Amino acid sequence: MAVRREKAERLADEELMPLVGRKDAEAFEVLYDRHGGAAYSLAYRIVGDRAAAEEVTQEAFISVWRSGARFDAARGSVRSWLLSVVRNRAIDFLRSKAGKAPKLDFDDESALEQRPAAERTEEEALRRETATEVRGAIGNLPGEQAKVIQLAYFGGFSHSEIAEILSLPMGTVKGRMRLGLEKIRGELAEGLA
Amino acid sequence: MSGSDHNRWSEDLAAYMLGALVPREAAELERHLDGCERCQGEMRWLQPALHSLPESVERQEPPPRLRQALMAEVRADTKPERRPAMRRSWSWFSKPAMGFAVLVLAVALAAGYEIGKGGSGDGGTASPLVTHENGITMKMVPEGEGGTLHLAKLHQLPPDKVLEAWVRREGKVEAVPALLVPDRKGQAETTIADMTGVDTVMITEEPQGGSEEPTGEAIVTMSVPQ
Numbered sequence: 302m303a304v305r306r307e308k309a310e311r312l313a314d315e316e317l318m319p320l321v322g323r324k325d326a327e328a329f330e331v332l333y334d335r336h337g338g339a340a341y342s343l344a345y346r347i348v349g350d351r352a353a354a355e356e357v358t359q360e361a362f363i364s365v366w367r368s369g370a371r372f373d374a375a376r377g378s379v380r381s382w383l384l385s386v387v388r389n390r391a392i393d394f395l396r397s398k399a400g401k402a403p404k405l406d407f408d409d410e411s412a413l414e415q416r417p418a419a420e421r422t423e424e425e426a427l428r429r430e431t432a433t434e435v436r437g438a439i440g441n442l443p444g445e446q447a448k449v450i451q452l453a454y455f456g457g458f459s460h461s462e463i464a465e466i467l468s469l470p471m472g473t474v475k476g477r478m479r480l481g482l483e484k485i486r487g488e489l490a491e492g493l494a
Numbered sequence: 495m496s497g498s499d500h501n502r503w504s505e506d507l508a509a510y511m512l513g514a515l516v517p518r519e520a521a522e523l524e525r526h527l528d529g530c531e532r533c534q535g536e537m538r539w540l541q542p543a544l545h546s547l548p549e550s551v552e553r554q555e556p557p558p559r560l561r562q563a564l565m566a567e568v569r570a571d572t573k574p575e576r577r578p579a580m581r582r583s584w585s586w587f588s589k590p591a592m593g594f595a596v597l598v599l600a601v602a603l604a605a606g607y608e609i610g611k612g613g614s615g616d617g618g619t620a621s622p623l624v625t626h627e628n629g630i631t632m633k634m635v636p637e638g639e640g641g642t643l644h645l646a647k648l649h650q651l652p653p654d655k656v657l658e659a660w661v662r663r664e665g666k667v668e669a670v671p672a673l674l675v676p677d678r679k680g681q682a683e684t685t686i687a688d689m690t691g692v693d694t695v696m697i698t699e700e701p702q703g704g705s706e707e708p709t710g711e712a713i714v715t716m717s718v719p720q
Contacts, residue, residue, distance in 0.1 A: 325672045341556035343548045384548040453512035460514040479508040485543035
């Protein structure tokens with residue numbers, strides 16, 4: 302059995318993790334309730350399909366349940382760690398689908414051309430509509446920096462693949478990634494100031 | 495390391511953090527990172543930017559069935575009720591000091607440990623059991639085959655410590671799965687799923703994450719009438 306739900310709700314994520322490691326279902330449930338929405342949203346953003354996003358989210362949380370002890374507080378928050386697990390699962394999911402390239406979510410025709418025609422579904426068209434609504438600091442980046450970051454993080458493309466897609470030298474791709482992350486970091490720091 | 499050498503790796507950091515290096519490149523960078531405090535510092539500085547990316551996506555509401563399916567799988571995992579590692583003889587319990595403590599406690603319990611008021615005439619099996627030790631109050635409230643363990647007047651713990659509950663059943667010690675952390679009032683509680691055959695309940699202070707067997711003396715122990 303487990304700590305009571307009310308008790309678990311009072312604990313910080315970092316305090317819940319040892320309980321999850323001890324197979325405390327109540328603690329795990331609280332963890333899901335806190336971060337399941339963000340996890341599902343991220344999975345959907347990457348795989349672009351609700352059923353697949355459900356599958357990815359469930360697999361990611363089950364892997365956390367079965368290996369909760371792997372969380373290392375020194376490397377960031379529980380939420381960041383959870384979302385990185387979801388992101389990796391989602392990218393793996395995309396790569397495991399034979400013939401399927403990772404989903405893209407911004408208006409880049411040349412990158413879209415790299416993808417099988419079957420991928421250009423109505424649903425994806427709707428998703429691309431929302432591409433311009435990317436929120437947060439990434440939405441304020443210059444387009445060329447946002448593109449390489451989104452292709453890498455949400456698309457799972459390597460820097461050499463991105464260089465090929467965008468017809469850019471690899472050094473330029475890496476440089477834009479760096480500049481983009483630095484700019485986001487700077488904005489976050491300003492927000493804290 | 496030369497500055498240009500560092501710069502070469504530094505240029506790859508963002509790509510590495512975004513998962514855009516191929517495995518061979520990532521492994522090379524990780525080897526460099528092990529010995530480069532500058533790169534480690536840069537990575538730490540950039541980390542919040544990376545962590546903001548998943549937060550930037552449009553929010554989608556997960557379907558309720560996802561939660562239901564997930565929790566069903568989780569609860570199915572908890573069905574095996576006893577961890578094999580726990581089914582060992584309570585060698586810790588047989589230490590002379592502990593044996594003495596138990597003897598003293600047994601006498602104390604026989605003399606006066608409280609039986610709650612709710613179970614008169616039924617032998618006390620459905621009544622709360624209460625004991626006091628080291629200034630701590632421990633109460634067991636039976637619920638079905640198990641019960642809820644309430645602790646009060648606990649001291650606050652150092653950040654690297656938790657409390658762990660143990661039961662002795664047929665001479666063998668088992669950990670209660672959930673760990674306990676006192677709240678601001680010095681209270682904590684946990685549930686014991688199955689009290690069948692349990693003759694002793696005890697609490698120890700353990701390192702964060704808990705232990706497979708008690709590593710120190712009990713801070714409070716309760717004998718359970720059979």
